Amino acid sequence: MIRSRTFLYRLFATLFFCFSFLLVGTAQLLQQKVVSGSYKNVSVKQVLEDLQSQSGLEFSYSPRKIPEDQLVSFSVNQVSLDEALQHLFRDLPVEFREIDGYIILKKSVQASKNKQEQQTIQVATKPQKTISKTMPEAKPEIYTISGYLKDKMNGESLPGATVFIESSGIGTITNEYGYFSIKLPKGDYVLSSSYVGFSPLVDSVQLYQNQTIDFALEAQLMNLTEVLVNPFQQDLILTQLSAGQVSVNPLQIQKAPALMGETDVIKALEYIPGINFYGEGSGYYNVRGGYFDQNLIVLDEAILFKPTHMLGLFSPIIPDAVKKVDVYKADFPIGHGGRLSNVVDVKTKDGNKEQFSASGNLGLLALRSTVEGPIKKGVGSYFVSYRRSYFDAYLKNSAPNLNELYFADFTGKLNFRLGAKDHLYLTLYNGNDQFRFDKRDEDEGGADYRNFSTTLRWNHLFGDKAFLNTTVATSSYNYNAHASIANEEYWNSKIANGFIKSELTAYHKENLTVKYGLKLSAYEFEPGIYHAESYESIIEGIQSNELILYSGVEQKFTDRLKLNYGLRLVNWSNTGRTWDVEFDNDYIPTTKNYEEDEAYFKHTSLEPRLSLSYKLKEATFLKASYNRNTQYLNLINNSLTPFNYFEVWLPSSHNIAPQKANVFNLGLVSATKDEMFQFQTDLFYKVMYNLVGYKNHAFLLNNPLVEGELRQGNGDSYGLEFNVKKQKGKLTGQMGYTYARSFVWFEELNKGDVYRSNYDRPHTFFINLFWQASKRWHLSSNLIVASGLPITTPTGFYYYQDRQVPQYEKLNNQRLPTYQRFDLAATFRLNKYKRRFNHFLNISVMNALAHQNPIYYYFNKYENDQGELLVPSDELNQQNLTTAGRYVYGFLPSVSYDFKF
Amino acid sequence: MIAMKIIGKIFAIGSFVLMSLLFVSCEAIYDFALQEEEENETIVVEAFLTNQSERQSIYLTHLNNTLNEVPHGISGASVEVLSPTRDFEFTEGADGEYYSYDFVAKPNVQYSLKIQNGEEEYVAKAFMGTVKPIKEMQFRKHGDMQLSSYQFNEWGEASMVVVEYDWSNRPQFCEAQQSCTAKEIIFNINEKEFYEGLAPDKEVIYFPKGTMITRTKYGLTNEHRDYIRSIQLETEWRGGLFDVQPGNAVGNISNGALGYFAVCAVVKDVALVD
Structure with a gap:
């Protein structure tokens, strides 16, 4: 009883602390701040700077929209800031308001309306539009607008950004390289492009021939509530979201509480409904009751086989190097497969294309540094990040x-634009752990392992209608446990993969996009072989080959209904062994001999994919999907x-049938009109x-x-997941709850009865909060409570x-106690004002x-007199x-x- | 300059926190209520018969419901060991012991255990596990304490070594230890067994000069070795960072009885620690 009361007290205290963030209101500072000044022929910019310094409030505006060079004359004495600004903008098309302690300046609504009216007139007077309405049998001339969206500051491409026609809502989402393509009838249009955390960009386009336009969006200084969201844009984003898909923001990860100061991309997945970690020290996670090995983590398409450092305390992905992380729990992209439960698609940064920049971190355990910059402006860039x-x-x-105990990671990337239609990306990742100690007999023992991957990708545009990406990648995980360094005695477990893959995305019509893919992949396994001069292991390595053909269609049938459907054909074969054993039903082995290159196990599988997105109402979508996966x-x-x-990778064989899963997901995703809140719920069965x-x-x-x-x-698993995100304002965050169950049954285990799987957690609840407390202080907290x-x-x-x-x-007859953890972090900007050089102090408290x-x-233990x-x-x-x-x-x-x- | 100060402080704090993380125990005692089963009739058989001409015992007990519970012997059972040439009937003693002075195991003979407990019959079969000669005893001295500990060196074959210590000629040590004797059972499963190397810390028995040490080494068959490996995974090798999934040790006795029927060749030696 006392124990449960203590728990309730702690839970209450924690919740209280979390919600106390929410209670910090924003006062009407415009009225409270008193200012004075006499200005004569002074630019708006200078006046704003003076008012900013007097009031202590920061003004946020786009210089392109505010006439900051306009000269003004007026004087005020001991008036409210509100009144002073009214004086300042009396004759200017500018309006202002206070949001979350910031003064937002924007072009006045009247000015915008005037512009919109002009645009409407332009569109309304287009002869083509009239023709299409009155003469439906006449086929309009169709042209394509295509191009890339990028960050204006550093030239990074922006995958997942929206590009759409403001008046009609026709639009698309940029692909993983930031590329888009839209087909439209000939005419004049107002094109809008936007991306989370960036100011939207609006531009007019005269579409009388195919056009290639690259857009550069400007990052917002703050994640403000003010930015208006076009309903078309929001619908585009929500339509594109797959059932069970979540994107993780690397910038938020960097501000989240971190173990020993090491922010962690993989551990951040803990705050996604349906994903559970074994405990604080685990780098392994399970998704919707799936095993660890059912998760596919790809780093720029190369497989990351071992997502941990130091027994799982840290993950090998340096957050500084990450541009985007997409997590799929049900409806996998057609190009991904081979695992039953999850795909984590990590995309690295391209590198700053505009100027040299650098960053670094010194934590309690590790230091890391990153440099990036243009190789030649407009041609390419580099990105290098190292942590040790x-x-x-x-x-x-x-x-x-102890002679050595460390981990290190290197991520490097080069990218080159080879003309208007070709782009080349080269990514290299190396992560290793090293442990060496002196043994008594002047020898060393220890362990080491390495994750290594390279990816070379070539993007090619076939006109404006097709986008081809060809990837050549290798990746490997190699673990050695050394019994004797001097005598070269060690146990080795290794898996390596290499593949070449081509994926063609054809933009057939404005409502039809088709992907065609071909992948040739080879694996090499060293399944735990002991190497010593005096010992000859009879365990042989294995090679496997995989051929994958796939095609996926994205088709919009009506304004409300969009279907994605596709099929993957996978052919697998094992070679490399000169002998293998097959076990009968009583596990009696029979040896079979093979030629060295003979395929001794072959299997083919078909993987249908189907998903549906149906718009129930504005910014509310129903999502349903079915995937069949083979592993x-x-x-x-x-x-x-x-x-x-001490684990090994083994391919399927005569004795290990390929794992298969049927995954069903029914979800609802909705957002408020201002995109402030996003709600997502998923019902799944696997x-x-x-x-x-x-x-x-x-x-x-x-x-x-x-x-x-x-x-x-x-086995099977089912559950219901809820997630609410607050995406804008000084206080952002999310809250999630999952009810899920997971069961397994093996004929020869647990007397053949069904039992709870190792990853069956019925209840999981979490809250993450990020609060920009002031210009210099950022606070964050995590709370997680879950069934044992x-x-x-x-x-x-x-x-x-x-x-x-x-x-x-x-x-699995009992449960561990309820898991609970509360983490806090504070980031303080050490320099008073933002400059080119900024530095920060982060304080984290885990648990x-x-x-x-x-x-x-x-x-099996007893406590001795010394308490051991x-x-x-x-x-x-x-x-x-x-x-x-x-x-x-x-x-x-x-x-x-x-x-x- | 500020940055350098911060770096210095981070290094100092880091040192403290890391030491805390790595060296402050993450092991704790928990008050955890185990799931209680209804009264269980499962019997446990411990039969370690040898080639020695001495009292040979087979113990029959019930499965305990709780940790540290004293085993409850089974009485009134009929216990026989059958061989192609002779059957040995075991006599009931105290606390579930059934003994025989006649049985002496021989190599290459299949022995059958037959237990009748009420209506239930349990049977098992075993050959005698062979044993190699025992190696010279090795000790390790421990600093100023003038004490030593036994160093196991019987690697290379599957065996069980029972080490019995008697320091009754050192009354002061007896008083300090509150006992004049100790007994250690060491299993060697004769494989490159990773989990053995990853086992948690085990109590070390220290003894003074003048201690009499008796070693008895039992040879194990491959099947018995596999059973012992399971026992080790559930007892001595559990509680480290790399524990395997829990599971029952599956013996060679029929009808759901726990334990193992083993017949072992034995060698012995005695030494006085000088």
């Missing part, structure tokens, strides 16, 4: 046997904890076949018959050779309420055993320093 931990420096004194890769790991690195399980205490390592240790079964994960606990004990052995009745979240329990928990040895003087467990960290503060210029 330095905690080995701390540990030298306390652990003299040929299996991560073999029977660990209870998320820390175990049924999975041929999941991989393990027999009791399976012998997985260095076992040539490892496939005989595996068991296959089925299932655990298998003993229902009895017996003695064997004086040891108390646990006996289990059912798998601010110091709540212990155990990740597992065990029952030990496994007993003395069988004659037996100690009472106790229930013990492990948690990753308690209250954990950290501080880091950032700079940018």
Whole structure:
């Protein structure tokens, strides 16, 4: 009772603290601030600067829309700021208002109306439009407007931005390279382009021939509520959103609470409904009850096989290098597949195309730096980011046997524009962990692993009607556990992939886009082979080949209904082994011999994809999707904890049937008219076949018959997810709740009965808040409360050779306690005014309420007189055993320093 | 300059926090109520018969419901070990023990265990596990304490070594330890077993000069070794950072009985620690 009261108290206190952010209101500062001044033939800009300095309020406006060079004369004495501004703009087409402590200046509505009227007249008087209405049988001349959207400041392309005709709402979303293409009848149009966090750009286009136009959008200084949202634009964004899709904002990640100051792209996925992490220390996550290996993480299309550093405490993706992260839980893009549960598509930055810039961070554990700039203006740019931990420096004194303990990441990117129709991108990523210690016999032991990937992408435009992307990529994960460095004795687990893929996007009509893709992929597996001079392993490597053909159609049938449908054909084969074993129903192996290049396992699968988007009303869409996914890769790991690195990748084979899933999703996405709030809810059902399980205490390592240790079964999961985002204003954030269940059944496990999967969390609730408290202070907080994960606990004990052995009745019969964590972060800009060089101090507190979240329990230790928990040895003087467990960290503060210029 | 000061402070704080993270225990005792099962009739058989001419015991107990519960012996059962040439009937002793002075295991003979407990019958079969000669005893001295600990060096074969310590000729040490004897059971499963290397800390038995150490080494068959590996994964090797999924140790006795029927060749040696 006391325990539950304490929990309720903590929960209440935490919620109170979170919502206290919300209660900080914005006062009507325009009336409160008193100013004076006498201006004679002074520019508007100078007056604004003077009023800004007197009032302490910041003015936000676009110089293109405000006549800041206009000279004015007036004087005021001890009047409100409101009155002073009225004087200033008395004869100018400018209106102002105060939002969230900022004074927003914009062109007056009357001025805009006048312009709109002119545009309307232009469109209304177009002869072509009239012809199309009165003579429907006459085919209008169709032309294409195409081009790229980019950030004006640094030239970064803007994927997912909207481009549309203001009057009709016809428009599109830029693809992942920032490219768009719209087909329209000949005529004059007002084209609007916009992107989250950027000021919209409106331009007129005379479309009497195919046109290529690149738009450069200007980033808003603040994420203000003032920016008006065109309903067409909002509908475009919501239409484009796939069922179960979420985008993660890398800028927010950088301001979020971070473990030891290391902001983390992968850990940020924790705040997406339906995604759960095992605990604080885990880099592995599961999506809607799926296993870890059912998640596909791609970094510029190359697969990232191991998303962790240091046993999972950190992720290998440097946030500074990330431009966009798209997370798909149900309706995967047609070009992605091969996993059952999730795709995380990470796109890196291209590099500043306008000027050299740099940034850096010094945290408690690591330092990182980034440089970027144009190679040649208008031709290309580079981006280089490097991070290395330095905690080995701390540990030298306390652990003299430690020689190396660090992780490092390098991300580099080059991109070149090869004329108007071709663009080349080269990305290179290398991340490694290194651990070396002295052994007693003048030898070293340790472990190391590396994620490595390269991607070369070539974009080519076939006129304005087709966009071709060809990618050549390699990626690998290579783990070595060294028994002896001197004698070169080590255990190796490796997976490598290389592929070439071409995807053609054809913009057939304004309502029809078709993608055609071909991918040839090869895998190499080294499934846990022990290397030593005195030992010859009989485990052989495996090669697999994969051919994928796909086509996906995006078709808008009416203004309300849009369908995406497609099909993937996947052909898989294994080669490389000269022998293999096949197990019968009693797991008796039979050896079969093969020629070296002979394909000894082949499988073909068809993966239909179907999704629907239906507009119920303005800014409210119903989403439904069905995906069938097949997975040929299996991560073999029977660990209870998320820390175990002794794991191997194995392809499907005669003994491991390919995993399959049918994924259904029904969702609703809606936004308020001002785009302030976005609401998303998803109802899902996923049924999975041929999941991989393990027999009791399976012998997985260095076992040539490892496939005989595996068991296959089925599973399903279902749930309901809610998410509300506040996207604008000084206070942004999101709140989510998920109810989800996940079950599995294996004929040979748990007596054949259905049981809760390892990732069954019925309830998950979270809040993230980001508050721009002042010009220099930014505060953020996370709160997460979730049901404990299932655990298998003993229902009895017996003695064997004086040891108390646990006996289990059912798998996952109990749960860990409710998981709860509250994190806080504050970022303070050290320079008083924004300059080219800005630097910041970040303070983070993870688990601010110091709540212990155990990740597992065990029952085999006793507490000695020194308070240590030990496994007993003395069988004659037996100690009472106790229930013990492990948690990753308690209250954990950290501080880091950032700079940018 | 400000930046340099900040860097210096970050380094100092980092040192403290990292040490806290890595070295302050993340292990804790929890008050966790295990799910209670209804009364369970499952029996546990511990049969470690040897080639020694001595009292051979088979223990029959019930499965306990709770941790640290004293085992409850089963009485009134009929226990027999059958061989192609002779059947051995075991006599009931105290606390679930069934014993025989006649049984001496021989190599290459299949032995069958037959237990009749009420209406239930349990059977198991086993061959004798062979054993290699025991290696010279090794100790490790521990600094100023004038104490030593036993160093296991029987790698290379699947075995169980029972190490019995007797320091009764050192009464002061007896008093300090509140006992004059200790016993340690060490399993070696003779494989490159990663989990053994990743096992959590285990209590170390220290002994003084003059301690009498008796070692008994039991040879294990491959099947028995696999069973012992399961036992180790559930007992000695649990509680580290890399634990495997929990599971039951599956023995060789029929009808759902727990435990294992093993027949082992045995070698012994005795040493006085000088």
